[in-house]
Amino acid sequence: MRTDQPGPADYGLTLPSEAEVIADLMKLVGPDVAIFAWQAASDPHGNGGQPGNPEDLLLRIAEQLAARPDAAGVFGRSLVIRVNTYIALSVTRISA
Amino acid sequence: MTTPFHGTPAGAQTLDDAARLQEIADLRLNDSDIDAILSEITAEAAEHFGLPVALVSIVLDRAQYFRGSHGLDGWMATTRGTPAEWSFCQHVVRSREPFVVDDARNHPLMQSSPLVRIEGIRCYAGVPLVTSTGNVIGSFCVQGPDARSFTEDDLTQLHRYAERVIARIEQRRQG
Numbered sequence: 007m008r009t010d011q012p013g014p015a016d017y018g019l020t021l022p023s024e025a026e027v028i029a030d031l032m033k034l035v036g037p038d039v040a041i042f043a044w045q046a047a048s049d050p051h052g053n054g055g056q057p058g059n060p061e062d063l064l065l066r067i068a069e070q071l072a073a074r075p076d077a078a079g080v081f082g083r084s085l086v087i088r089v090n091t092y093i094a095l096s097v098t099r100i101s102a
Numbered sequence: 103m104t105t106p107f108h109g110t111p112a113g114a115q116t117l118d119d120a121a122r123l124q125e126i127a128d129l130r131l132n133d134s135d136i137d138a139i140l141s142e143i144t145a146e147a148a149e150h151f152g153l154p155v156a157l158v159s160i161v162l163d164r165a166q167y168f169r170g171s172h173g174l175d176g177w178m179a180t181t182r183g184t185p186a187e188w189s190f191c192q193h194v195v196r197s198r199e200p201f202v203v204d205d206a207r208n209h210p211l212m213q214s215s216p217l218v219r220i221e222g223i224r225c226y227a228g229v230p231l232v233t234s235t236g237n238v239i240g241s242f243c244v245q246g247p248d249a250r251s252f253t254e255d256d257l258t259q260l261h262r263y264a265e266r267v268i269a270r271i272e273q274r275r276q277g
Contacts, residue, residue: 017216019185034118034163072132077123083132084164087183094177 014095021060021092027067027085035078043078047071061096065089114196115238117186118163122237129239129271131160131169139270140170143242147263148172151256153246158231158267159183159191160240166191167240170267178221188215190226191241198238200229200257205249227252229260231268242267 014020022030032040047070048063068089071082115122144156158170166189168174168182178184186192193201193211203209203226206218217223228243242264 012216012220016220017188030164034120034123074127075130076127077120079132080123080127080162081164083167084162084186087162087165087167087181088185090181091177091184094181 012095014092017091017095019088019092019095021064021089022085024064027064031071031078031081034081035076039076039078043071043074047082061089061093065093115198117161117192117195119237122239123163125233125235125237126160126162126239129233129275131167131271133274136169136271136274140267141172142170143263143266143270144170144172147242147244147260150259151244153225153244155246156242156244157191158240158242159189159228160231161186161189161191161195169240176221184217188217190215190217190223190245191228191243194228194230194241194243195238198230198232200227200260201241202227202252202257204251207249222247224248225250225252227256227260229257229264231264233268234272 028040028044031044034040035043044067047067065086068082068085072079072086074082140158144158147156148154153173155173156171157168157174160167160169163186165183165186168178171179171182190201190203190206190212203212206212206215206224206226209218212218212226223245224247226243226245228241230238231240231242232238242260244260
C-alpha cells in the first residue's frame, strides 16, 4: 500500500459536522423547513435512526434530502457530491 | 458578443440565490433520462474542440453537478461532481459571463484549485446556461490538460451548445 497518493486533506476537503450541515440548511431554507427536512431525512422510518460511521450517516441523510423537490433537495444533492468526493478520495488513497 | 470574464466578477451572483436554486429544483435534473440527452451534446463539443472533456455542469449551492459529460475518468466519473469552490464553472455562474482560462497554472482565481494542482486541468472555456426566466443554472464547458487559447468563434460555438442544452432541459419541463 502506498500512502503518497493525494487524499481529502491534500484537496483541502473535510466532512462537515451534523451541526454545520443543519446550520447551513437553516440559512438556505429557514429553520422550520430545515428542521422538518433534517428530521425526516435523518430518521425516515421514525425508529431512532441507524448507526454508522460519519460518512455513511451524512451520505444517507444527504440522499434523503436530495430526493426533495425544493431548495433543500438541491442542498442535499450538493451534500451527496461533497460526501461522495470525500469517500472517493479516501478510497483512492487507501487502495493506491 | 459578451466579453469573456478573465478576472474579478462585476455583476456578481451568489451560488445560494434562492430563486436560482428553486429553479434548479423545478427542472428535475436528477431524473435519469437527462444524462444521455445532454451527454450527446458534450461528446459533440469535445470532438469539435479537440479536447478530452466537455461538461454540462449545474452549479448548486455547494457543489457542481455534472448532468452531461464526455471524457470524465477517475473519481469524478463516480462522484459526478466536485465541491463548488474548486470549480471553474462557479465563476461562470457568479459573473453570469463566459469564463476563459488559457493556462490555469497562471490564473489567479484557479491556480490554487486542486483541480489544477492535483488533477492537472490547464485550459477551460465555459459559457452560462441561462434559463428562459433569466437564472444562470450552470455552465457548458470544455477543458483539457494542456494550455491553449480560445477565440471569439470558439465562444460563439459554446453558446450554441449551451442554447441546445437549455432547450432540451426546458422542453422536458414543458412536457
